[in-house]
Amino acid sequence: xxxxxxxxxxxxxxxxxxxxxxxxxxxxxxxxxxxxxxxxxxxxxxxxxxxxxxxxxxxxxxxxxxxxxxxxxxxxxxxxxxxxxxxxxxxxxxxxxxxxxxxxxxxxxxxxxxxxxxxxxxxxxxxxxxx
Amino acid sequence: xxxxxxxxxxxxxxxxxxxxxxxxxxxxxxxxxxxxxxxxxxxxxxxxxxxxxxxxxxxxxxxxxxxxxxxxxxxxxxxxxxxxxxxxxxxxxxxxxxxxxxxxxxxxxxxxxxxxxxxxxxxxxxxxxxxxxxxxxxxxxxxxxxxxxxxxxxxxxxxxxxxxxxxxxxxxxxxxxxxxxxxxxxxxxxxxxxxxxxxxxxxxxxxxxxxxxxxxxxxxxxxxxxxxxxxxxxxxxxxxxxxxxxxxxxxxxxxxxxxxxxxxxxxxxxxxxxxxxxxxxxxxxxxxxxxxxxxxxxxxxxxxxxxxxxxxxxxxxxxxxxxxxxxxxxxxxxxxxxxxxxxxxxxxxxxxxxxxxxxxxxxxxxxxxxxxxxxxxxxxxxxxxxxxxxxxxxxxxxxxxxxxxxxxxxxxxx
Numbered sequence: 001x002x003x004x005x006x007x008x009x010x011x012x013x014x015x016x017x018x019x020x021x022x023x024x025x026x027x028x029x030x031x032x033x034x035x036x037x038x039x040x041x042x043x044x045x046x047x048x049x050x051x052x053x054x055x056x057x058x059x060x061x062x063x064x065x066x067x068x069x070x071x072x073x074x075x076x077x078x079x080x081x082x083x084x085x086x087x088x089x090x091x092x093x094x095x096x097x098x099x100x101x102x103x104x105x106x107x108x109x110x111x112x113x114x115x116x117x118x119x120x121x122x123x124x125x126x127x128x129x130x131x
Numbered sequence: 132x133x134x135x136x137x138x139x140x141x142x143x144x145x146x147x148x149x150x151x152x153x154x155x156x157x158x159x160x161x162x163x164x165x166x167x168x169x170x171x172x173x174x175x176x177x178x179x180x181x182x183x184x185x186x187x188x189x190x191x192x193x194x195x196x197x198x199x200x201x202x203x204x205x206x207x208x209x210x211x212x213x214x215x216x217x218x219x220x221x222x223x224x225x226x227x228x229x230x231x232x233x234x235x236x237x238x239x240x241x242x243x244x245x246x247x248x249x250x251x252x253x254x255x256x257x258x259x260x261x262x263x264x265x266x267x268x269x270x271x272x273x274x275x276x277x278x279x280x281x282x283x284x285x286x287x288x289x290x291x292x293x294x295x296x297x298x299x300x301x302x303x304x305x306x307x308x309x310x311x312x313x314x315x316x317x318x319x320x321x322x323x324x325x326x327x328x329x330x331x332x333x334x335x336x337x338x339x340x341x342x343x344x345x346x347x348x349x350x351x352x353x354x355x356x357x358x359x360x361x362x363x364x365x366x367x368x369x370x371x372x373x374x375x376x377x378x379x380x381x382x383x384x385x386x387x388x389x390x391x392x393x394x395x396x397x398x399x400x401x402x403x404x405x406x407x408x409x410x411x412x413x414x415x416x417x418x419x420x421x422x423x424x425x426x427x428x429x430x431x432x433x434x435x436x437x438x439x440x441x442x443x444x445x446x447x448x449x450x451x452x453x454x455x456x457x458x459x460x461x462x463x464x465x466x467x468x469x470x471x472x473x474x475x476x477x478x479x480x481x482x483x484x485x486x487x488x489x490x491x492x493x494x495x496x497x498x499x500x501x502x503x504x505x506x507x508x509x510x511x512x513x514x515x516x517x518x519x520x521x522x523x524x525x526x527x528x529x530x531x532x533x534x535x536x537x538x539x540x541x542x543x544x545x
Binding site: 082083084085087088091092094095096097 | 359361362363395399402404405455456459462463466467469470473474477
């Protein structure tokens with residue numbers, strides 16, 4: 001089983017490398033993948049996971065409860081040369097407790113993370129391990 | 132919910148979850164004349180309450196005194212002799228025997244029994260010697276004996292528990308099991324099963340229940356993972372004397388709502404977007420210059436040109452303002468008020484869920500100027516709770532003067 005898993009892991013890393021670096025490999029190369037390739041693959045997967053987690057953390061810090069890559073949108077709007085009306089609209093957004101946020105407080109399982117990202121991570125990692 | 136559960140297990144966490152030694156709720160049919168002493172700060176009140184048995188509390192006599200500065204800074208004997216004199220004055224004309232008194236003492240107290248508690252530290256300008264680290268009920272008892280005042284101090288309470296007990300007495304059958312203060316500060320209490328209070332070292336209570344003072348204003352202060360803080364909230368927290376604590380309270384209590392809006396105005400002023408005249412700028416420079424009562428008035432202003440807001444601004448030194456500026460101010464004040472109501476509702480929904488009453492409902496006794504006077508606060512709070520819980524079975528009941536009447540109810544039922 002271990003030998004088989006080892007082969008599957010190596011093969012997965014080869015496929016990953018092929019996709020990532022667009023390299024062409026013969027079947028002979030596939031068979032002779034060494035531990036170094038496995039390590040590179042693992043590091044690559046780890047880096048993707050860490051980057052994803054960092055991105056999720058960044059998104060979670062949005063004060064309005066909205067999942068956006070620009071949590072300081074309101075501040076930026078204020079900083080620019082905006083009208084009073086635009087500034088007030090931005091402020092009202094800052095002070096709004098969105099339904100998403102209320103749902104998060106009501107039940108942590110309704111958090112988008114649990115609705116989307118976690119199942120995605122579980123499925124992708126399962127495929128990764130057994131693929 | 133996690134912070135509440137943690138606070139019930141051990142001390143020293145964000146939510147203190149303090150057992151209050153109140154173990155019974157009134158039925159509403161108790162009939163007795165009883166006294167309440169309320170020391171909230173420099174003002175004290177002694178109330179002779181008549182619990183008339185039909186859920187009604189009649190204040191037969193009220194004695195109000197301002198504790199002179201010299202007494203506040205004297206010693207335990209002088210301070211409590213002054214209090215005993217006020218109690219004696221309230222008892223004039225009452226010939227009943229076995230008089231009891233409930234004592235609401237709004238200072239940090241470590242309660243050790245229903246009628247016993249040690250003052251941890253003086254606040255609000257008091258410095259009377261010999262009170263800190265001493266049992267305030269014992270000190271009051273001694274003063275009453277010195278003055279020959281025949282009354283037993285039966286209970287020491289805080290305003291939140293008092294409000295819940297007064298609400299439970301005044302609304303019999305409504306399952307009033309939560310007390311909420313939304314005034315200058317904010318706090319809540321509820322009735323918990325004693326087996327859930329893991330840190331409780333005493334015997335199980337006869338009722339199997341214990342009222343828990345959540346001290347909920349400190350929620351999320353340590354982890355900062357839940358509450359949606361704006362840059363203004365963070366600024367207010369940083370400039371406050373208790374930086375880093377009571378963050379939940381800072382989002383919704385009367386002490387801070389006006390200051391949040393002042394900080395917003397100052398930022399808009401700095402960008403020349405709002406009230407940017409020279410005279411206007413200076414009058415709002417002082418921290419806490421913008422009272423929460425002003426917000427209520429601005430939100431309630433429905434005159435065509437917001438004339439009431441105009442005169443209010445002039446009263447605080449903002450001489451010139453355009454209609455557009457006043458409209459903007461009203462929108463900002465409304466947003467801050469709505470958020471406060473929503474966040475207060477979230478807290479109550481959590482407590483209701485903790486008690487397992489989300490589906491069946493219960494009633495919440497509420498006291499405090501923000502809940503009572505801020506326009507739309509009650510409606511927004513009720514609507515948000517209905518949204519979270521999926522029904523409108525949790526009812527809010529305004530319970531005025533809970534800190535006074537509630538201590539009397541606690542003394543009556545224990």
